[in-house]
Amino acid sequence: MLQRIWKLLCSLKLTIILASAATALTIVGSVVMIRYPKTFGMLDEMTLGAWFSRFGHSNYALTGWFWVVCLLFILLGINTLCCFLDWLPKVRYRWRKSGEYLIHLSFILLLIAFIWGSASGDRSEGHRLPVGATLDLAEIAPGYQLKLVSFDPTFSAEGRPNDLPSTLVLFKNGNRVKEGTIRLNHPLTYADLVILPGSLAQQVDGFRFSGAVELRPGSIVRQADGSALRVISFLPDVMLRNGRVFPGATELNNPAFELELIAPGQEPWRGWYLLRQPLPAPLAAAGFALQPIEPLVTWVSILTINRDPGADLALLAAWCMAIGVLFALISFYDKRQRGDAPDII
Amino acid sequence: MDLTRILLPLAFGLYLIAFVLYLLHFKGRQASVAKGAFGSIVAAFALQSFVLGQRWLSAGYLPVTNLFSTLFFFSWALAAVYLYFELRYRIRAIGLFVIFLNLLLLGAALPRDPVLKPLIASLDTPLFTLHIAFSFFGYAFFAMAFSLGVLYLLQRIIATPALPDLHTLRRLNEEAIFLGFILFTLCMIFGSIWAYVAWGYYISWNIKSVWSLVVWLFYGGMCHAKFIRRWQGGGYAALSIAGFAIVLFTYLGIGLLLASNHPLD
């Protein structure tokens, strides 16, 4: 009985039946995919595991075929594995067929890598990172932080972005582990992380004032009498409630600086300067004349950050497959020349 | 002077001459006629290779970024595949179907705009070039297998000495499928690596990628079907024809009928 099951699992007919069934079902399923983009359009935005848990159970009439295709692939993988194991003892006198062995092995590895990545990987996009800022990746990869050192987008004549080069430093538990510049087709990879350019945005992060004074968080303006004005923070939009300042929208509307004034022999003053209102009295008294001229705009790099623990194994499988097909090419002609045909069933 | 606009119609004319000569050869089987046909194909292929080389040099990248250039590249790859089989096995009139397909491809390319645009940044990687080049060579072998499949079925019905015997046709077909599968596998490998560095995942579920997976799986299955006696011969030939329908839909049908986010649509 066990032997019959093993024979079935090693059978070449089963391979063809599984491959044909998966092909036919995917052809039909692709029509469903096109017709129901709300469900299937999300497939690339999350891992397959996440997709199955979010959409896979909602409507079996729509998604049932996809479950079956995945099952067929797993069966095909088991079929290939059994077939491979069945061959393995004969490898010594079948060394000429190393190519075929490699192809079969790499298909199994690829399937394992994909299932691994689908089950425990993650995908996320839209991480906004202004130049100089550090992003804590706690949600996608706990322990990691990412700093954007510089971002220099280039544009075509029509104004469309050509490339989005971001220089990044990746930290793990505070230690710098990798750095590099990512561009289109050049991600930053580390362990199971892959960080890619997504898009770009602009952000107002300060203001230019009369007298060519530029204020951003951290800027300091000193006067001849020794007094100094330091920018604590900047908000592009604030709301006033009971005389207190609250952050508003992310777009420029009612901008405000939180400032600290330190003058010799005086108590430090700390407060908000709402640019639509007159300069706070202590600043005017200290001789500052800050007349706002225009906002200071910086680029924000919007990044895609994915995690795929199976990616390295998949790459190994790809190499095995590439070498395997080249060897199989040689052995194909070798077999023909020697009139060596596999057992025909 | 735009060489493409002059040399490509010339190549088309030469393929047309080859097609007519092969038709005559099919009837009369004169060696000199077959030689003439072969000569025309070599000349047309040389012209196409020259145009491809010149376009590659002037663009700075392998021009396979729009329908004109992929039709042109497909037709060039198909001619190369034909020449491989012809030089190796002297297949002669078997070329009829392939040359006919070539005429269709080139004929569809001719009225289109051959202008070379600057390469968009996302395609500026050798992975793209390898992905596309291997895919069209794979397609070209599948097209060859399609022709051989049709001729196999034809030979079974009319049993003509103008075509090779069934055994030879079957073996040539198996070779075309195998080589196509090898090249298409390489296409899928480079495509997946490219997807990973461009999007951060190596298997995409956009419709074109799904159909490419279908093509790969189908021909992977066919690489084994020849080991099963009952599926050798007629069944295999019919599958070669069905497989090419899948290839054509993947290449042209999706772009024409459905919307996809594949970079080339």
Ligand code: HEM
């Ligand atoms: C999707 C998975 C698979 C792929 C991509 C694949 C690919 C290939 C390729 C390219 C060949 C070479 C064909 C030739 O020489 O013309 C081959 C041969 C073969 N495969 Fe597979 N295969 C797969 C799964 C399987 C499975 C599941 C089995 C076992 C039932 C199997 C059994 C064989 C056998 C017996 C040969 C012939 C080797 C020989 O010449 O002795 N394959 N396979």
